[in-house]
Amino acid sequence: MQPAVKRIIFYVLLFSIWQGAVYVFDVSPSLLPAPTDVFASLYEGFSNLTLVYDLAASFRRLFIGLAIALVLGLLLGVLLAKSKTADETLGSLILALQSVPSIVWLPLAIMWFGLNEMAVIFIVVLGATIVMTINVRTGIMNVPPLFIKAAKTMNYKGFRLFSKVTIPASIPYAVTGMRLAWAFAWRALMAGELLSTGPGLGYSLRFASDFGDMSRVIAIMLLIMLIGIIVDLLFFQRIEKKVLRKWGLATS
Amino acid sequence: MFLSMNNVHKSFTNNDKTELVLSDIQLDVKEGEFVSILGPSGCGKSTLLSIVAGLAHATEGSIELEGKTIKGPGKERGMVFQQAALFPWLTVEENVMFPLLPDMSKKEAQQKAHHYLQMVQLGAYTKHSPHEISGGMQQRVAIARALAMDPALLLMDEPFGALDEQTRSRLHEIVEKIFLETKKTILFVTHSIAESLKLSDRIVVMGTQPGTILEVIELNFPRPRSQSKEELLYYEEKIQALLKSEIDKVTEKEQKHAASR
Structure with a gap:
């Protein structure tokens, strides 16, 4: 059987069991609404455009935050790879910060930037920059020494050597870094919105929760999941595959 | 001397x-x-x-x-290493053009690259990626790349x-022929x-x-x-x-x- 067919059967079963259980045990909609209610809420949210506005607001922050994070991560990664002193000092701090979920910075961020978008973007930047930095650093440090030697015999040195050999040789790592940065940014954004202010998907989720509208809560959860999967599959995994194939690193 | x-x-x-x-x-x-x-x-x-x-x-x-x-x-001085050391993000032809590009136009470099690729009998593989050709062919590209600088x-x-x-x-x-x-x-x-x-x-x-x-x-x-x-x-x-x-x-x-x- 094809994996796609297996998957369809699995999800149909999952939703049927959910629907059946809610019907049979007569579960209150404020505890667990039936899938049909969730889909109805999703449909309603899209037809009256509230979810569309939320999506647009969330994506706006995401793109700003992610763009800043990618540029910052690239610069920091290059710095750590090129300067031993920076790697031993700043590098240790960045590794330490990696173990802290970026959302814990929110109270501070609200004090610094106010209860507004800036605070949320700050959380997104923080979450995505660190993983991008680490990947860029690893990529540059893993450039085969033979590439550098070969380029030197062809009279490449200094910045030209860096831009024509070191940078392209580390692109596979940078692409993986981008993909992870997106995943971190998306999670950080949802957490940030949930705990601060709207508009946005995370904020609407909390708003619905305050009014006990669990159908809407689950509808937004589904939306967050779907966007996460779709962007990763359709965009980042595709780029990553293409780059790995071009660089001769793909296994198949 | x-x-x-x-x-x-x-x-x-x-x-x-x-x-x-x-x-x-x-x-x-x-x-x-x-x-x-x-x-x-x-x-x-x-x-x-x-x-x-x-x-x-x-x-x-x-x-x-x-x-x-x-x-x-x-x-x-051109050098060929034990491993071909070709750059995977460039095609065969671009690899051979690599040492030439700072000093000449793209077209000129391409002509030169083709000349040396033909010398190592790889004229038909200019657009391939390095990982698409065999180890022996890769090494021939590396030789063409070293020769392209006319060292x-x-x-x-x-x-x-x-x-x-x-x-x-x-x-x-091939090396003996190139040498002669x-x-x-x-x-x-x-x-x-x-x-x-x-x-x-x-x-x-x-x-x-x-x-x-x-x-x-x-x-x-x-x-x-x-x-x-x-x-x-x-x-x-x-x-x-x-x-x-x-x-x-x-x-x-x-x-x-x-x-x-």
């Missing part, structure tokens, strides 16, 4: 222990000569080639090419060591006696611990060498005898080391 190595010494310091790798290397190479450097592993032959390439520096002594002391890498001296560091026998003998023919056509001076590092006998005008036999020149053997046979089998056999035995005492030396030292523990 075209290339002269004067009293070259090289030592590495590791954990406060200084090890002499090359000792008193004295060698002159004439223009248009094919010289092989032959020796067991660890004799410092690759290190010597790196110094000529300008990728490493001699601890003592100097190397001069056409009267100029070598201080770093330069375009008048006065071509350095080859065990370029066929990682290839199978059939591919290797095919590449020998372009009249380049070639310095060729190898551990294969057969390879050096097939290709060289002179063979520099090196001993180990520290790396020194044991003997320089002149080969005055017409090319291709397959006709003069008998004479070559004489030299093969001679080199084998020279190297045997070197390998015995290494074994003896290893045993002593083991006994002292």
Whole structure:
């Protein structure tokens, strides 16, 4: 059987069991609404455009935050790879910060930037920059020494050597870094919105929760999941595959 | 003299222990000569080639090419490594254009690249990626890339060591053809006696611990060498005898080391 067919059967079963259980045990909609209610809420949210506005607001922050994070991560990664002193000092701090979920910075961020978008973007930047930095650093440090030697015999040195050999040789790592940065940014954004202010998907989720509208809560959860999967599959995994194939690193 | 190595010494310091790798290397190479450097592993032959390439520096002594002391890498010296070291993000053609692009237009570089790719019989593979062609073909691209700079001296560091026998003998023919056509001076590092006998005008036999020149053997046979089998056999035995005492030396030292523990 094809994996796609297996998957369809699995999800149909999952939703049927959910629907059946809610019907049979007569579960209150404020505890667990039936899938049909969730889909109805999703449909309603899209037809009256509230979810569309939320999506647009969330994506706006995401793109700003992610763009800043990618540029910052690239610069920091290059710095750590090129300067031993920076790697031993700043590098240790960045590794330490990696173990802290970026959302814990929110109270501070609200004090610094106010209860507004800036605070949320700050959380997104923080979450995505660190993983991008680490990947860029690893990529540059893993450039085969033979590439550098070969380029030197062809009279490449200094910045030209860096831009024509070191940078392209580390692109596979940078692409993986981008993909992870997106995943971190998306999670950080949802957490940030949930705990601060709207508009946005995370904020609407909390708003619905305050009014006990669990159908809407689950509808937004589904939306967050779907966007996460779709962007990763359709965009980042595709780029990553293409780059790995071009660089001769793909296994198949 | 075209290339002269004067009293070259090289030592590495590791954990406060200084090890002499090359000792008193004295060698002159004439223009248009094919010289092989032959020796067991660890004799410092690759290190010597790196110094000529300008990728490493001699601890003592100097190397001069056409009267100029070598201080770093330069375009008048092209190098082929044991691994092809092609850049995977570039096509075959772009790899060969790589050393040319800073100095000439893209179109000119492309024409030159095609010329040298045809010389190594890869004219049909210009748009391929390096990982789409075989190891032997990759090494041919690397040769074309080194030749594209039109270097006065071509350095080859065990370029066929990682290839199978059939591919290797095919590449020998190509290198010999290039040598005869372009009249380049070639310095060729190898551990294969057969390879050096097939290709060289002179063979520099090196001993180990520290790396020194044991003997320089002149080969005055017409090319291709397959006709003069008998004479070559004489030299093969001679080199084998020279190297045997070197390998015995290494074994003896290893045993002593083991006994002292």
